[in-house]
Amino acid sequence: MSYLDNKEPPKREERLKACISYGGTLCDLANKTRGCCMDDGERSFSQGSICLLLPGLAMLNSLPDNVVLLHGAIGCGSCAHSQNANARSGGNVRWGKVKDALWLSTALNEFDVISGGEVKLEKAIIEADLRYRPATITVVAGCVPGIIGDDIDGLIDKVQPRVSARLIPVHCEGFKTKIWATAYDAVYHGIGRKLLEEPEYNKPLDLDEVEQFKEKYIRSHTVNLLNVSSMGRGDEVELTRLLNSIGLEVNVFPIFAKTEEMYKVTQAALSISTCPTHDDYFVKYLKEKFGVPYILKHMPIGIENTNEWLRSAAEFFGVSEQAEKLIEKENEELKEALKEYLPLFKGKRAVIGAGEFRALATSGLLQELGFEIVGIRSYHHDEFAEGEYDKLIKAGAKDAVINIANSQPFEEANILKRLKPDIFLGHWNGNGTATKLGIATHVVYNTGINYIGYKGVYDLARRIYRQLTNTTFNKKLSQHIRLPYTENWYEADPFKHIKVSGGNVDE
Numbered sequence: 001m002s003y004l005d006n007k008e009p010p011k012r013e014e015r016l017k018a019c020i021s022y023g024g025t026l027c028d029l030a031n032k033t034r035g036c037c038m039d040d041g042e043r044s045f046s047q048g049s050i051c052l053l054l055p056g057l058a059m060l061n062s063l064p065d066n067v068v069l070l071h072g073a074i075g076c077g078s079c080a081h082s083q084n085a086n087a088r089s090g091g092n093v094r095w096g097k098v099k100d101a102l103w104l105s106t107a108l109n110e111f112d113v114i115s116g117g118e119v120k121l122e123k124a125i126i127e128a129d130l131r132y133r134p135a136t137i138t139v140v141a142g143c144v145p146g147i148i149g150d151d152i153d154g155l156i157d158k159v160q161p162r163v164s165a166r167l168i169p170v171h172c173e174g175f176k177t178k179i180w181a182t183a184y185d186a187v188y189h190g191i192g193r194k195l196l197e198e199p200e201y202n203k204p205l206d207l208d209e210v211e212q213f214k215e216k217y218i219r220s221h222t223v224n225l226l227n228v229s230s231m232g233r234g235d236e237v238e239l240t241r242l243l244n245s246i247g248l249e250v251n252v253f254p255i256f257a258k259t260e261e262m263y264k265v266t267q268a269a270l271s272i273s274t275c276p277t278h279d280d281y282f283v284k285y286l287k288e289k290f291g292v293p294y295i296l297k298h299m300p301i302g303i304e305n306t307n308e309w310l311r312s313a314a315e316f317f318g319v320s321e322q323a324e325k326l327i328e329k330e331n332e333e334l335k336e337a338l339k340e341y342l343p344l345f346k347g348k349r350a351v352i353g354a355g356e357f358r359a360l361a362t363s364g365l366l367q368e369l370g371f372e373i374v375g376i377r378s379y380h381h382d383e384f385a386e387g388e389y390d391k392l393i394k395a396g397a398k399d400a401v402i403n404i405a406n407s408q409p410f411e412e413a414n415i416l417k418r419l420k421p422d423i424f425l426g427h428w429n430g431n432g433t434a435t436k437l438g439i440a441t442h443v444v445y446n447t448g449i450n451y452i453g454y455k456g457v458y459d460l461a462r463r464i465y466r467q468l469t470n471t472t473f474n475k476k477l478s479q480h481i482r483l484p485y486t487e488n489w490y491e492a493d494p495f496k497h498i499k500v501s502g503g504n505v506d507e
Contacts, residue, residue, distance in 0.1 A: 002285060002288055002289065003015075003189070003281070003285070004189060004192050004193055004285055004289075007153045007169070007171070008171035008186065008189065009171070009182065009185040009186055009188075009189045009281065010185075011176060011177040011179065011182060012177060012179040012181060012182045012185070012380075012382065013177060013178070013179060015185075015281075016280075016382040016383060017382070017383070018179045018181075018380050018381060018382040019380065019381050019382075019404060020178050020179060020379070020380050020381075020404060020405065020406045021042060021043055021404055021405070021498045021499070022381060022402065022403070022404035022498065023401075023402075023403050023404075023411070023494060023495025023498050024401075024402060024495070025398065025399050025400065025401060025402065026376065026389060026392060026393060026397055026398055026399070026400045026401075026402045027393055027398040027399065029381070029389065029402050029404075030386070030389040030390065030393060042498075042499045043408070043497045043498055043499060044497045044499060045497040046408065046497075047407075047408055047409060047410045048407045048408065048409060049178065049180075049406045049407050049408075050180045050379070050406060050407055051076075051172075051174040051180060052172050052174055052177065052179075052180040052181075052182050052183035052186065053070075053076055053077075053079065053140070053142060053172045053174060053183070054079045054180065054183070055180060055181070055183040055184060055228070055229070056140065056170060056172045056183035056184075056186055056187055057070075057077065057079055057080050057083060057103070057140070058079075058083050058086070058229045059183075059184070059187045059228050059229050059254065059255055060138045060140065060170065060187060061080055061083050061084070061086075061087045061101035061103060062086070062087055062090055062101070062229060062255040062256050063136065063138070063254075063255070063256070063257065063259070064091065064099070064135075064256060064258055064259075065134050065135040065136065065258070065259060066102070066134055066135065066136045066137070066138060066259070067102050067103070067104060067128045067132055067134045067136070067137045067138070067165070068080070068101070068102065068103035068104070068138050068140060069103075069104050069105075069106070069121075069124055069125065069128055069137055069138065069139050069140065070103060070104065070105045070106070070140045070142060071105075071106045071108070071117065071121050071124075071139055071140065071141050071142060071144075071145050071150070071152065072105070072106070072108055072140075072141065072142025072143060072144045072145060073105075073107070073108055073142065073143075073144055074105045074107040076105070076142040076143070077103055077105050080101060080103045083101065084100055084101050086229070086232075086447050087099070087100065087101035088100060088101075089447070089448065090232075090233060090255070090256055090447070091256065093233040094233060094256055102132065102134070104124065104128055106120050106121050106124050108120070108144045108145070112144075112148075113144060113147075113148055116148060116149075116150060117144070117145055117148065117150050118150050118151065118155050121139070121145075121150065121152070121155060122155060122158075122159055125137060125139065125155075125156075125159050125163060125167065126159065126162065126163060128165075129163035129164060129165045133164065133165075134165050135165060135166065135259040135260070136165055136166045136167075136168055136195070136259050137163070137165045137166070137167050137168070138168045138170050138190065139152060139156060139167060139168065139169050139170065140170045140172055141169065141170065141171050141172060141173055142172065142173065142174070143173050143174050143175045145173075146171075146173030146175065146176065147173075147175070152169045152171070153169050156169050166194060166195065166259065167194070168190040168191065168193075168194045168195065169190055169194075170186050170187055170189070170190040171186050171189070171190075172186050178406060179380050179406075180379070180406065181277055181278070181355065181356075181379070181380060184228050184277075184278045184279075184281065184282075185281040185282075187228070187254070188254070188281050188282035188285070189281070191254055191262065192282065192285055192289075195259060195262045195263075196262060196263055196265065196266050196290075197263060198263040198266075199260055199263070218249055219267050219268065219269065220269050221247065221248050221249050221269060221317070222248070222249040222250070222251055222264075222267070222268040222269055222270075223243055223248050223249065223250055223251070223268060223269065223270050223271070223272050223313060224251050224253055224265050224268045224270065224271040224272065224283075224286075224292070225239055225240065225243070225250050225251065225252050225253070225272060225274065226253055226254075226271060226272070226273055226274055226275075226278070226279045226282070226283070227252055227253070227254075227255050227274060228254070228255065228275075228278045228279070229255050229447070230274065230275050230278055230355075230358070230445070231274060231447070231451065231452050232446070232447030232448055232449070232450075233447070234448075234449065234450040234455075235450055235451060235452035235453065235456060236252055238450065238452055238453035238454070238455045238456065239274070239300060239452060239453055240252070241453075242306075242310055242326070242330075242453060242454075243310075243313060245322075245326050246310070246313070246314050246317070246319045246322045246323050246326060247317075247319060247322070248313065248317065251264055251265060251268055253265045265286065265292075266286065266289075266290040266292065267290075267292075268292055269292075269293075269317075270292065270293055270294065270295065270313070270316055270317075271283045271286055271287075271292055271293070271294040271295070272294070272295045272309075272312070272313050273294065273295060273296045273297075273299075274299060274300060274452070275299045275355075275357045275358070276296045276297070276299070276357060276384040277355060277356050277357045277382070277384055278357075279296065280296055280384065283296060293316070295312045295313065295316065296384075297309070297312055297387070298312065298361075299357045299358065299361040299452075300452050300453055300456075301358065301361035301362055301364070301365055301451060301452055301456060302361055302362070302364045302365035302368055302457060303331065303334065303365070303368050303454070303457055304364070304368065304391075305361055305364060305365075306452075306453050306454055306457070307327050307331070310323055310326070310327060311323055311324075311327070330454045331454075333454075334454050334457060334458060337458050338369070338457075338458065338461055341369070341461045341462065341464075341465045342369065342370050344465060344468060344469070345366075345369045345370040345371055345461075345464070345465075345468075346370040347370070347372060348370070348371050348372065348422040348423065348468065349371070349372050349374045349419070349420070349421040349422050349423075350363075350366050350371040350372065350373055350374065350375075350421055350422065350423050350424070350425065351373075351374060351375035351376070351377070351415070351416060351419060351421040351423075351424045351425075351434075352366070352373070352375075352376050352377070352424075352425045352426070352444065353376075353377035353378075353412065353424070353425070353426040353427070353430055353444070354377075354378070354379070354425070354426065354427060354444045354445065355378070355379050355380075356378045356379060356380055356381060356382065356384070356385050357384065357385065357388070358444060358445065359376050359377065359378045359379075359444075360376065360378065360385060360388035360389070360391075360392065361388065362425060362444055362451075363376055363392055363397065363400075364388070364391055364392060364395065365457060365460065366425075367392070367395045367396070367397065368457075369457075369461055369464075371423075372396070372397075373392065373396075373397040373400045374400055374401065374419045374421055375400055375401040375402070375403070375415055375416075375419050375421065376392075376397075376400060376401070376402045376403070377402075377403045377404075377405055377412060377415070377426075378402070378403075378404050378405075379404075379405070379406050379407075380404060380406060381404045401415060401419065403415060403494070403495070407430075409430075409433050410485060410489065411494045411495065411497075412430075412433050412434075413433050413437070413483050413485050413489075413490075414485070414489060414490055414492070414494035415494050416433065416434055416437055416439060417437060417490045418490075418494070420439075421439060422439075422440060422468065423439065423440045423441065423442065423464065423467065423468060424439050424440070424441050424442075425441070425442050425443070425444040426441065426443070426444055427443065427444055427445055428443045428445075428446065431443065433483065434474075435474050435477060435478075436477060436478060436481050436482070436483050437478055437483070438474050438475045438477070438478030438479075439474060440467050440468055440471040440474055441467070441474065442460075442463060442464055442467050449463070
């Protein structure tokens with residue numbers, strides 16, 4: 001039975017045995033995963049985390065002609081305000097049209113917790129449909145309806161005949177999982193259950209022989225390029241350029257995908273993941289339900305990862321020779337372009353903190369530029385990372401500190417104080433700790449700039465070069481500001497609160 005036969009996806013803790021707690025060296029972690037002896041993934045003390053509503057809303061707010069109806073407490077939608085810039089810029093660079101993301105909330109209160117929120121949700125769905133006339137309304141369930149037992153799916157089935165918009169339930173109850181990457185599964189689950197049927201008006205009644213041939217040819221050379229908002233338009237353009245260069249058509253999905261065209265994802269010849277952490281749930285469903293094969297190996301960040309990503313697609317379509325010529329050309333041009341930056345990078349020490357695959361792939365990119373990787377902080381660990389560990393170990397990072405942590409800034413501060421790297425790469429909301437310690441920082445992800453493919457290697461190198469040639473700001477800042485941790489904590493084992501098999505590390 002498919003997971004999509006159920007109302008909501010399983011937790012990643014169950015489906016992938018994912019964990020969020022580990023502290024040690026990269027080599028030790030690689031040995032643990034091979035021996036299937038990972039610890040239970042808990043902490044005796046936890047300081048901050050991320051709710052799966054954050055990535056879930058980032059995906060849903062990108063969908064054109066969609067209303068996001070958040071069923072829960074009104075504060076749960078606060079992250080949508082910061083995401084609106086991506087929705088506006090994303091629409092502008094794709095269609096030349098600036099449009100705000102549209103999100104509403106049922107704003108459940110204490111009374112609703114006692115009496116139930118289904119009546120309020122029903123009224124909100126009908127009003128949103130009448131007021132905005134959207135193509136879709138994505139009903140996103142937060143923690144409150146999950147706790148009080150509101151039947152979101154049952155209500156949607158009841159209300160659907162009364163509204164013109166397609167209603168899509170998306171279960172993002174944060175209390176159910178500590179792996180916030182489950183949000184990608186939740187959004188894909190809703191889309192897969194409700195939006196992949198081909199509209200009747202899209203089905204040609206009578207095509208002549210030439211048009212039939214063209215349509216069949218295009219489908220047989222189309223690749224689903226999956227993007228869950230983990231890359232911006234510049235990165236999409238770079239990967240599309242590479243795939244077009246070996247004769248392939250590209251269908252970007254699901255962000256900014258129009259409702260009436262979503263069915264096309266079921267008719268492609270191949271799905272190629274840009275991040276296995278994000279995409280495994282959906283590509284496996286497309287294979288199971290629609291027979292669309294998939295490639296789920298590499299994140300095309302870094303030179304060798306991009307080479308292998310491109311080779312995998314080319315091999316599937318039988319155009320490996322064409323791909324090798326392209327790879328040789330791109331590598332030569334990139335090698336020449338990087339010459340002026342590499343002397344500065346040689347021997348510099350780096351720590352990277354990000355989502356699992358981005359952290360590991362970016363570490364590999366920095367190794368290619370001459371950096372020594374001394375620390376990696378991944379938001380979670382699952383089976384897809386194991387091949388990346390081997391790559392990093394072979395390149396000399398076997399003794400690098402690795403911290404599996406869903407945020408936990410107190411561990412990060414301790415690690416950075418010990419390692420004293422030359423640069424830290426983290427998400428825009430996660431670089432404050434390193435900055436206040438006087439460490440040069442650079443953002444590891446921003447939809448407005450390039451990170452992926454060959455262009456991403458060059459652009460990231462250029463930006464890091466600029467950061468490292470002038471580190472005065474961070475150093476000055478560290479002299480006038482302090483983090484809220486005592487010297488006793490900096491002297492303690494940073495992983496003392498991570499529970500291990502048979503007991504707890506801390507006393």
